[in-house]
Amino acid sequence: MITHRHILFIIAGFLFFISCSDEEVVNIYSSRHYDTDLQLYENFTEKTGIAVNLIEGSSDELIERINNEGINSPADVVITVDAGRLWRAKEAGVLQSFESDYLSETINDQMHDPEGYWVGLSKRVRGIVYNKEAVDTTDLEGYWELADDQWNGRICMRSSNNIYNQSLVASLIETYGEEETEEWATNLVNNFARSPQGGDTDQIQAVAAGLCDIAIVNHYYLARLIRSDSEEDREVASQVAMYFPADEHGGAHVNISGAGVAANSPNKENAIRFIEYLATEEAQQYYAIANNEFPVLTTMELPEVLGQFGNFDTDGVNVAMYGINNPTAIRVMDRAGWR
Ligand code: FE
Numbered sequence: 306m307i308t309h310r311h312i313l314f315i316i317a318g319f320l321f322f323i324s325c326s327d328e329e330v331v332n333i334y335s336s337r338h339y340d341t342d343l344q345l346y347e348n349f350t351e352k353t354g355i356a357v358n359l360i361e362g363s364s365d366e367l368i369e370r371i372n373n374e375g376i377n378s379p380a381d382v383v384i385t386v387d388a389g390r391l392w393r394a395k396e397a398g399v400l401q402s403f404e405s406d407y408l409s410e411t412i413n414d415q416m417h418d419p420e421g422y423w424v425g426l427s428k429r430v431r432g433i434v435y436n437k438e439a440v441d442t443t444d445l446e447g448y449w450e451l452a453d454d455q456w457n458g459r460i461c462m463r464s465s466n467n468i469y470n471q472s473l474v475a476s477l478i479e480t481y482g483e484e485e486t487e488e489w490a491t492n493l494v495n496n497f498a499r500s501p502q503g504g505d506t507d508q509i510q511a512v513a514a515g516l517c518d519i520a521i522v523n524h525y526y527l528a529r530l531i532r533s534d535s536e537e538d539r540e541v542a543s544q545v546a547m548y549f550p551a552d553e554h555g556g557a558h559v560n561i562s563g564a565g566v567a568a569n570s571p572n573k574e575n576a577i578r579f580i581e582y583l584a585t586e587e588a589q590q591y592y593a594i595a596n597n598e599f600p601v602l603t604t605m606e607l608p609e610v611l612g613q614f615g616n617f618d619t620d621g622v623n624v625a626m627y628g629i630n631n632p633t634a635i636r637v638m639d640r641a642g643w644r
Pocket of ligand 1: 523
């Protein structure tokens, strides 16, 4: 039996539907968890009148969720860190290609998916952090030389199930080939001071504590410790320094955080507008610099903490290859005994 109450609900639902379809929105599915990103979303709404709805989760969770939602998925923009994960999202069919004159003009080709499914919005350099007392800086060359005997028992490393290391190995495979890279990985593993454990910050702490002399970590983890409110963190940071492999030693491995338009985006125009906004100077200030990442806009002035790491030469590998070579990288690391 239909009561007045039911009718009221139906009317309320209808009005809700009308008001929703009137309001401009963009639905962001993000695996970045930074407070500064929230500030940025507010700024975007203020500027454009487009409301931002945010769904957070790990990259794999978000991909699964969008797939389950299927054709009715409200997802407009997918944001994640590491080109390897952007590639996974594309492979899983949760992205669509999109075009933007602004993004192709302002962002270097190397930071784009060649088929236009995603674009990089900040850069993270996977550098070599070293103990200032224990390492002679003239001994530092490239990732490739870390397999040499002189580093035996001196390297701390994160496990091979971490995407950052998978992308590094994928990049080396692109440059040196699978066989050579497997040999390199085998020798590298032999140089480990301990079995792989912990995150990037743990590696820096271990280097500072003298458990090992060097480690490979993303630069912003050290920047965070340098800028930390905790004296303990700053003390750790003061024991170590960051080295970016120079051009003559193959250059530095540069990864990205980035975004793409969701496959069934109901607000595609807003999605593109939002991604373009993330690449404006105003947004890069929050999106990249506040998190100690390098901006993709080369016109930006770098804050002191990034300036002190010095310039970096990239290894020249298109970041899309990190994803394409990812399955091979995992096999290579596994065969090399990289736990
Ligand atoms: Fe990270």
